[in-house]
Amino acid sequence: MHTQQHADWQTTGLARRARSWLAAAVILGGAASVLFVLQLIILAQTVDNLTFKGHTLASAHMALIEIALLCAGSLLVQWLADMAGAEAGLRISTSVQRDLLHHLFRVGPIGCATLPAGQIVTTLTEGVAALEPYFAQYIPRAAMMVILPGLILAVVFHLDGWSFAILACTGPLIPVFMALVGYSAQSIMNRQWLQLVVMGSNFLDSLRGLTTLRLFGQTQASIDRMRTMAEAHRRATFSVMQVAFLTSATLEFFASLSIALVAVVFGARLLHGTADFRSAFLVLLLAPEYFMPLRAFSASYHARQNATAAATRIAEIASLPELNIAVDGEKPSATHITSLTLDTVCTSYADEPALQAVCARFERGQFIAVTGESGAGKTTLLRLLLGFLDVQSGSITAHDSHGRTVPSPQAHMAWVPQRPLMLFGTVADNMRIAAPQTDRQSLREAAQKADALAFIETLPQGFNTPVGERGSRLSGGQIKRLALARALLRNPDVLCLDEPTANLDPASAHAVARALHQCASYRIVIAATHDDALIRQADQILHVADGKVTVCRQSKDVAA
Numbered sequence: 176m177h178t179q180q181h182a183d184w185q186t187t188g189l190a191r192r193a194r195s196w197l198a199a200a201v202i203l204g205g206a207a208s209v210l211f212v213l214q215l216i217i218l219a220q221t222v223d224n225l226t227f228k229g230h231t232l233a234s235a236h237m238a239l240i241e242i243a244l245l246c247a248g249s250l251l252v253q254w255l256a257d258m259a260g261a262e263a264g265l266r267i268s269t270s271v272q273r274d275l276l277h278h279l280f281r282v283g284p285i286g287c288a289t290l291p292a293g294q295i296v297t298t299l300t301e302g303v304a305a306l307e308p309y310f311a312q313y314i315p316r317a318a319m320m321v322i323l324p325g326l327i328l329a330v331v332f333h334l335d336g337w338s339f340a341i342l343a344c345t346g347p348l349i350p351v352f353m354a355l356v357g358y359s360a361q362s363i364m365n366r367q368w369l370q371l372v373v374m375g376s377n378f379l380d381s382l383r384g385l386t387t388l389r390l391f392g393q394t395q396a397s398i399d400r401m402r403t404m405a406e407a408h409r410r411a412t413f414s415v416m417q418v419a420f421l422t423s424a425t426l427e428f429f430a431s432l433s434i435a436l437v438a439v440v441f442g443a444r445l446l447h448g449t450a451d452f453r454s455a456f457l458v459l460l461l462a463p464e465y466f467m468p469l470r471a472f473s474a475s476y477h478a479r480q481n482a483t484a485a486a487t488r489i490a491e492i493a494s495l496p497e498l499n500i501a502v503d504g505e506k507p508s509a510t511h512i513t514s515l516t517l518d519t520v521c522t523s524y525a526d527e528p529a530l531q532a533v534c535a536r537f538e539r540g541q542f543i544a545v546t547g548e549s550g551a552g553k554t555t556l557l558r559l560l561l562g563f564l565d566v567q568s569g570s571i572t573a574h575d576s577h578g579r580t581v582p583s584p585q586a587h588m589a590w591v592p593q594r595p596l597m598l599f600g601t602v603a604d605n606m607r608i609a610a611p612q613t614d615r616q617s618l619r620e621a622a623q624k625a626d627a628l629a630f631i632e633t634l635p636q637g638f639n640t641p642v643g644e645r646g647s648r649l650s651g652g653q654i655k656r657l658a659l660a661r662a663l664l665r666n667p668d669v670l671c672l673d674e675p676t677a678n679l680d681p682a683s684a685h686a687v688a689r690a691l692h693q694c695a696s697y698r699i700v701i702a703a704t705h706d707d708a709l710i711r712q713a714d715q716i717l718h719v720a721d722g723k724v725t726v727c728r729q730s731k732d733v734a735a
């Protein structure tokens with residue numbers, strides 16, 4: 176991965192996405208600190224005036240108003256600072272989530288499959304959410320840990336050397352100690368995160384494979400495995416909390432010790448008459464505030480560790496290589512593809528060569544069958560055409576009826592995979608994924624062409640029948656036909672299908688074959704298939720074997 180790209184996904188790189196909001200949070204926080212310290216200075220002066228200097232309450236009323244105004248002002252400015260921090264956190268987390276999703280689309284389905292789905296889901300949800308408190312709280316508090324104590328030290332320096340020395344010596348001990356604790360806590364945090372990811376992946380796998388687990392009597396074993404993982408995650412979370420408690424206990428100890436020391440030293444000097452009340456009172460007011468930002472910082476310290484662990488996972492997803500061609504979001508150009516040419520195209524899965532020097536030409540009106548043994552590379556050829564795999568050498572070009580090159584040919588293609596995706600929703604919802612604005616009549620026409628209308632009409636609510644997740648209420652063959660109807664809704668110039676007649680009864684297979692043949696009269700239809708009936712009606716046959724593609728005009732060529 177490119178170093179610069181990696182740095183962009185680290186927490187410091189991510190902070191650039193909301194730099195002005197973070198700056199506003201820090202500046203406003205600093206302003207609130209100044210107002211707050213001023214308020215304490217006037218308060219100490221007023222108490223001193225009223226108690227020892229014989230001032231009356233009436234003469235002090237201006238000072239009391241000033242205190243009230245400064246108090247309200249510092250609260251308001253602090254609230255604005257918190258809002259700016261929250262806005263920065265939200266902007267960064269939502270932009271990271273959006274960019275990761277766009278990136279995953281550009282990586283494509285093959286690249287995404289190199290990471291477990293559970294890891295991707297956990298990173299995109301919990302991982303991204305972990306960034307929010309880091310930027311909303313940790314960063315402004317880290318800045319405040321320097322600003323407010325610095326301001327207080329400056330004021331105390333003018334008031335009393337002893338107190339300054341005590342605060343100046345004990346204050347830095349806390350961040351040093353916390354850095355030491357944090358260093359060891361990071362590995363615990365990473366372990367907790369890893370366990371969360373493993374648990375998420377396993378949970379997703381168990382849900383997906385419920386039928387298989389049940390079939391092989393593995394339900395209890397799966398429950399036990401989940402329990403073990405949940406227990407490991409609980410223990411890791413407990414370790415994290417122990418560290419958090421230890422950190423805050425140490426902090427409290429140092430802070431209390433230091434404040435007590437300041438109080439004792441000042442008390443003794445007050446008794447001996449070597450210190451004045453106003454300074455003593457002000458220092459005692461300021462001392463707890465000196466440690467307050469350190470406490471607040473330590474309370475959000477785990478946010479940094481969470482965010483660092485999450486940023487590593489985010490960078491891992493961001494490092495998945497993107498495809499050279501856009502696979503999503505491209506608007507088809509106004510022209511239509513009438514021919515598609517593959518010129519000595521080579522492709523591979525990661526470093527594994529998949530197809531070598533593929534040469535072929537497809538014309539509108541042709542039905543092309545891709546044949547070959549299981550695992551030969553038929554699906555790979557379709558993935559290559561669809562832009563799910565990069566062309567490593569050679570070229571794929573599309574032309575319109577005037578011989579002009581059609582840009583982004585993938586935007587003119589539709590795809591019916593071996594196991595089409597059905598989402599939770601109705602039949603109509605699932606069809607409209609391809610074309611959201613489609614009216615009911617067009618849905619019916621597409622379903623008719625795909626031989627799906629008859630079964631849809633027998634469903635209890637027709638097009639409004641819920642199909643469940645991954646089409647759980649439909650048969651394999653019904654899902655296939657529904658997916659074909661959906662693909663036709665897009666009115667593609669090139670229709671790619673993987674085993675379109677598998678799982679269909681002979682009558683439905685025949686109907687789908689007829690439908691495909693009809694579709695091919697005004698587009699290019701390419702189907703990977705083992706179905707002899709489909710192969711027989713093909714205008715062109717591509718036979719895949721040993722990573723090579725042989726173009727045969729007639730099915731008998733293959734037999735030969």
Ligand SMILES: Nc1ncnc2c1ncn2[C@@H]1O[C@H](COP(=O)(O)OP(=O)(O)OP(=O)(O)O)[C@@H](O)[C@H]1O
Pocket residue numbers: 285288524527529547548549550551552553554555556703
């Ligand atoms: N995502 C992947 N990563 C690495 N190798 C893969 C991937 N998908 C497929 N392959 C490999 O590429 C080769 C061709 O697979 P492909 O799915 O194209 O075969 P197929 O001809 O469509 O098989 P079938 O008829 O069983 O669907 C196989 O050896 C397979 O193991």
